[in-house]
Amino acid sequence: MRDHLKYFIFTILCLCLGLAPANGSIRSEYEVKAAFLYNFTRFVRWSQVVDSTAPLIVCVVGDDPFGELLDPLRGRKSQGRELQLRYPDSTFELTGCDVLYISQSQSRNLPELINLARQEGMLTVSDLPDFIRKGGMLGYVKKGNVIRFEINLKAATEAGLTINSRLLELAVRVLR
Template sequence: MKAAFLFNFTRFVTWSHAENSAEPLEICIVGTDPFKELLDPIRGRLSQGRELQLRYPEINSDLSGCDVLYISESQSKNLNLLFDAARQQGILTVSDLPEFVRKGGMVGYVKQGNVIRFEINLKAATDAGLTINSRLLELAVRVLR
């Protein structure tokens, strides 16, 4: 379910730096990959006319080129560093870390009973130059403004 959400998030976000729609849309996973082969089916699919690519950068590597940055639990100590890079480079941050959106992340998975839902920190996204479609905002269980 989290992998499907990750793909769908790319359909409802507009990146201000994405002037060339021919460029691939890059989903980066930093830290321990919780998805394993679950993301493989989205590789090469189109979202907003852009081909999806997956990349697994190291924490201290250059994140340029990333459009979406999934931050795994193993990177919880590096949140501020990752948030700063994401804000400067216009990268959508996503994670299932507890209180992720309250700490400054943009989209956080939350579990409600047996169902996975998500929260959105609209201010963090706007500060990074991202626009989140109102349809996605309506589906969120909580939106921080």
């Protein structure tokens, strides 16, 4: 178990260094969240995927808190699938998303987005307060100055997603 934790933390640190500007500044909260977002794609399996070489589409709905921080993910591979980014303006444009990051500006639409994501087999991620308790799957939480995450395993399973046990071990809380 400790080896898995060391590997995951090492991967996060390497990714943070690779995503960050070269000026050596302290990593911002959203640089860390972007690194986590990439790593989430590596530890989740989508059962509804017919073509394992099809792009893995990460969608950010609402106000984009990442700015350009997700741009380095474009074209990277996760589980043999090329990552693509989309920024849909409406729920009609969410079709085809594999990962749905729900920004804070979408808190009013949260029940609708979570329901749609579950039906479509999308992994939901957000930093909205109590996100996993409200039916989201992976929620960022801040513990002091450290960004961690919680998992709603039941919601993921209902959407046809399988979360790797290594990721479950690293969560600060898992709802089953």
